[in-house]
Amino acid sequence: MHSFGYRANALLTFAITILALMCAMASVSDNFNSPSPTSQVQVLNINWFQKKPDGDDEVSLTLNISANLESLFTWNTKQVFVFLAAEYETPKNALNQVSLWDGIIPSKEHSKYWIHTTNKYRFIDQGSNLRGKNFNLTLHWHVMPKTGKMFSDKIVMSGFRLPESYR
Amino acid sequence: MGWIEDTVTSVKSIQLRQALHQTISIGLIVTSALMIWKGLMCITGSESPIVVVLSESMEPGFARGDILFLRMSKEPIRAGEIVVYNINGRDIPIVHRVIKVHERKDTGEVDVLTKGDNNEEDDIGLYAPGQRWLQRKHIIGRAVGFLPHVGWATIIMTEKPLIKYILLGGLGLLVITSKD
Structure with a gap:
């Protein structure tokens, strides 16, 4: 009843239970944060715009991206992956x-x-639909998170338009 | 000398009863593990609800040995999600992020391109020869939750089978010798 094995087992079970509980609480605590990030993007230049030999449109842009994502960070945040x-x-x-x-x-x-920055990944359409495209x-x-549930959200910025002709 | 025989038979009967008892408890452990796994499959809708990260391609978000919880719902796949996919001819599923999505208007089918956060190149090089996009059939789940380091035991056991056998043997011995 009070052998070494039993005590070790009881201690290990207790430790794992507490750890699991703490992880769960850390993840739940993320829900109390209501973030309000802001962002602004400008297309500074259309570097080039063409139809590739296989028929798909491709465009190269120069972008100016500014954002304030400070409110996304809580004590359980490991990193934020952001993309445009x-x-x-x-x-x-x-x-x-x-x-x-x-x-x-x-x-x-x-x-x-x-x-x-210029676009890091190629902006290629499936087909040839990019001329004059909004x-x-x-x-x-x-x-x-450091542990637990992952969160995601977005800001939509509309009103961008590609030129009517290749260049 | 009758009492010796009596003792022997009584000891033998105890051992038989104990052996049966132990078989049942081992069976219980195995079946409940199976039930938990299958139950998770039903709840999450993914054929493998929990995966262990094996590569460094998603560093610093996911490191080797981290555990991911997967779900596979009917919701459409969108850019930015971390998906786990299988490629024909590869036995190990890959955990990477979706960077491009093209969704058909008529059928709702999607063409998806993925990339590891820590990789320079997108995944076209990892796909089957001539394959340029992933379709929904390749994707076995999307990551919804994360637990660090817990998967190391699995990595050690797959890479050093000896440790696995020692561990299994020890556990088996423990179950057999325990009097409870």
Whole structure:
């Protein structure tokens, strides 16, 4: 009844239960945070715009992205993954999401930023629908916790338009 | 000498009863583990509700040995989600993030491109030869939750089978020798 094995077992079970409980509480505590991030994006330049040999449109943009994501960070936040996606509709596709830029924000100190960049991933359509296309730029973020449930949300910025002709 | 025989038979009967008891308790452990796993499969809708991260391609978000909880709901797949997918001809599923989505208007089918956060290149090189997009059939779940380091035991056991056998043997011995 009071052998070493039993005591070790009881201690281990208790320790694991407490640890699991603490992890669960840390994850639940994230729900009390109601974040209010802000973001602004400008398309500074269309660097080039063409139809690739296989028939798909491709465009290169220079972007200015600024965001304040400080309110996303809580004590259970390991990092925030943030990305900017172009989102639009074409006759064939109900939704196209093309990631243009992404970044990993490791801590609250880095979460208020301003970046000037060309698109990191190629902006290619499935087909040739980009001329004169209206599109949204959406800033998405995915909060990765130290433990527990992951959160995500987005800010949609609309009113962007690609030129009528290739250049 | 009659009392010796009596003792022997009584000891033998105790051992038989005990052996049966132990078989049942081992059976209970195995079946309840199976029930939990299958139950999780029903609740999450994913054929493997829990996966262990094996590579460093999602650093610093997910490290080797972290555990991910998967769900597979009817909701459409969207950019930014972390999905687990299988490629024909590869036995190990891959955990990466969706960076491009093209969803058909008529059928609702999706073409998806993925990339590991820590990789320079997107995943086209990992897909089957000639494959440019993932479809829904390749995806076995999306990550919804995360527990650090807990999966290390599995990694150690798959990489060093000796430890697995020692551990299993020890546990078996414990169950057999325990008097309870």
